[in-house]
Amino acid sequence: MLLSHSHPPDTRGQTALHMAAWSQRRGVCLALLESGAIPGLIDNAGLTSSEEAKRAGDSELAKLIIS
Numbered sequence: 490m491l492l493s494h495s496h497p498p499d500t501r502g503q504t505a506l507h508m509a510a511w512s513q514r515r516g517v518c519l520a521l522l523e524s525g526a527i528p529g530l531i532d533n534a535g536l537t538s539s540e541e542a543k544r545a546g547d548s549e550l551a552k553l554i555i556s
Contacts, residue, residue, distance in 0.1 A: 502533035503541075506554070510542040515550055518542075528554045 498504050506526040509517040518538070522528065528538055536544070542551040 498530070498532065502531070504530055504532075504538065506530075506538040507532055507536070507541050510538040510547075510550060510554060511545050513542065513545050513547045513550060515553070518550060518554060522554070 498507075504526065506518060506521045506528065507530075509521060526538075531537055532541075537554075539551045539554040542548075542554060
């Protein structure tokens with residue numbers, strides 16, 4: 490399964506969870522979190538995945554990521 494392999498951050502320091510949060514992909518975020526994604530990782534801009542969700546306008550997803 491794809492989620493069983495770790496995905497290193499990209500050149501901007503963003504993880505798959507950062508990208509899913511920015512894209513407001515709730516199901517993907519949940520799957521990543523359930524498979525062990527770390528929500529507190531900070532990208533090169535100093536943002537967590539929760540903060541990316543907030544920037545994208547999805548405060549509910551931001552709350553879900555940190556809960």
